[in-house]
Amino acid sequence: MISSTITRLYGARGWAVLGACCAVLFVVFPLLSIAVPAGSPFHLSAYWVTLIGKIMCYAIVAVAMDLIWGYTGILSLGHGLFFALGGYAFGMYLMRQIGRAGQYQSDMPDFMVFLDWKEFPWQWWMSDQFWWCALLVVAVPALLALVFGYFAFRSRVKGVYFSIITQALTFAAMLLFFRNATGFGGNNGFTDFKRILGFTITTPETRIALFMITGATLIGTLLLARYIVTSRLGRVLTAIRDAEARVMFCGYNTMHYKLFIWTLSAVLCGIAGALYVPQVGIINPSEMSPANSIEIAIWVAVGGRGTLVGPIIGAGLVNGAKSLFTQAMPEYWLYVLGLLFILTTLFLPRGVVGLFNRSKKAA
Numbered sequence: 244m245i246s247s248t249i250t251r252l253y254g255a256r257g258w259a260v261l262g263a264c265c266a267v268l269f270v271v272f273p274l275l276s277i278a279v280p281a282g283s284p285f286h287l288s289a290y291w292v293t294l295i296g297k298i299m300c301y302a303i304v305a306v307a308m309d310l311i312w313g314y315t316g317i318l319s320l321g322h323g324l325f326f327a328l329g330g331y332a333f334g335m336y337l338m339r340q341i342g343r344a345g346q347y348q349s350d351m352p353d354f355m356v357f358l359d360w361k362e363f364p365w366q367w368w369m370s371d372q373f374w375w376c377a378l379l380v381v382a383v384p385a386l387l388a389l390v391f392g393y394f395a396f397r398s399r400v401k402g403v404y405f406s407i408i409t410q411a412l413t414f415a416a417m418l419l420f421f422r423n424a425t426g427f428g429g430n431n432g433f434t435d436f437k438r439i440l441g442f443t444i445t446t447p448e449t450r451i452a453l454f455m456i457t458g459a460t461l462i463g464t465l466l467l468a469r470y471i472v473t474s475r476l477g478r479v480l481t482a483i484r485d486a487e488a489r490v491m492f493c494g495y496n497t498m499h500y501k502l503f504i505w506t507l508s509a510v511l512c513g514i515a516g517a518l519y520v521p522q523v524g525i526i527n528p529s530e531m532s533p534a535n536s537i538e539i540a541i542w543v544a545v546g547g548r549g550t551l552v553g554p555i556i557g558a559g560l561v562n563g564a565k566s567l568f569t570q571a572m573p574e575y576w577l578y579v580l581g582l583l584f585i586l587t588t589l590f591l592p593r594g595v596v597g598l599f600n601r602s603k604k605a606a
Contacts, residue, residue: 252469261462268458273451289450293522296454298562299461300519305542305554306464307511312540313548314472315504316484317401321409322512323536324416325384329513330526331420332383334433335367336376337444337521341437353435354428364426373440380517381510388509389502396498396505401487410533417531432527439521450522457518461555464511468551471504480504541584547594556595 253261272295275287304326311317338352347356351363369375391412395405423429442449471477482490483497490497520526529535538561546557561583568576591598 248470251473252466265458265462268462269455273455276451276454277447289447292447292450292454294566296450296457296522297519298559299454299457300515300522301539301542301562302555302558303457303461303464303515303518304512304539305546305558306461306468306551307508307515308539308543309548309551309554310468310471310480310504310511311508312543313550313554314477314484315480315501316487317501317505318403318406318540319409319505319508320406320533320536320540321413322508322539323533324413324531325388325509325512326516326519326535327416327420327526327528327530328384328387329380329516330520330530331427331433331516332379332513333376333517334436334520334526335370335379336373337436337439338433339367339371340439341435344437345435352428352433354423354431355426358423360426366426377517380513384509384513385506388506392502392505393498396501410536413531413536414533417528417533420528420531428527430528432525433520434525434527436521436524444521444524453518453522457522460514460518465551465555472551476500538580541580541587543594545583545587545591545594547596550594550596553594553596560595 249258272287272292275285276289276292279286281288304322308319308322311319341352343350345353345356347353349356351360355363363370395408400408419425420427420432421430427433436444438444439449439453442452444450472480479490479495479500483500487497516526516530542557542561543554544557545561546555547553561580564579564583565576568579587594593600
């Protein structure tokens with residue numbers, strides 16, 4: 244059974260490519276970061292470790308988006324909300340780990356001391372426990388997605404209407420988190436993290452450990468998604484995308500299938516957000532902006548939706564370009580992003596992966 248599952252997921256060539264990626268992520272990059280001296284041209288600096296780790300977090304979100312949009316045909320413009328909720332859930336733990344090393348030398352986060360809070364609000368209960376916050380990373384996005392999805396899918400909201408209400412949801416959440424009264428740091432959010440599980444968060448060893456955990460999570464997410472889309476469940480999801488009415492006539496309750504994949508996609512985004520926060524060092528309400536959720540859809544479109552690998556490539560290409568432009572010409576990035584989406588829609592409807600497949604067939 245295991246051998247048949249392995250064969251079903253990928254062929255020999257696919258597993259070889261995946262093995263090569265694992266060697267680079269878990270052997271080559273860590274050695275270049277830790278073993279190679281800082282003055283060497285082959286040294287992988289903390290900047291690159293953080294940048295690649297951040298892009299891998301985005302790639303997890305892109306795969307999650309591909310499951311719901313590429314395979315099920317449901318365009319969500321609110322996935323940035325689930326990403327941010329996972330980041331905030333784990334950010335609470337990181338803030339509690341600061342302890343008395345903050346500016347005000349208090350057991351409470353600096354922003355609470357500044358606002359003259361005398362005690363932690365209810366949502367910070369047990370936030371000093373790693374296991375509890377790790378549970379919240381999964382439970383909070385899942386619960387929100389489950390409740391929202393149940394009412395939306397039961398009411399048969401679909402197409403552009405579903406996209407609009409998901410965008411409204413993330414915008415409302417962003418406005419809520421901007422308020423100081425919510426207890427999440429207002430517009431500044433969480434930052435200035437010191438430790439994670441007792442380890443100093445800025446040391447090269449901790450950074451590369453987080454990098455490797457993120458890489459393992461990305462590969463695990465890819466394999467999980469591949470397992471789903473090659474299973475009977477995946478065939479039902481694809482059928483829902485192509486002709487939902489026919490699937491319903493065949494006796495399937497499509498709401499259950501859509502609700503499951505929608506909730507799973509939200510959970511994956513929350514995990515990505517939790518991995519993002521300790522590496523980047525900040526989480527604030529701007530991560531919930533509708534523009535961020537639209538950008539997630541662009542990653543998938545550029546890479547090629549309905550391919551799983553394509554969204555990973557798209558997330559890497561778009562965010563690599565974003566890092567380049569925001570350093571050299573930050574005022575032009577949004578124009579470039581819009582142009583990229585238009586060109587992809589007009590000339591690359593199947594994305595980069597579709598272009599590669601077309602070239603391979605032509606050859």
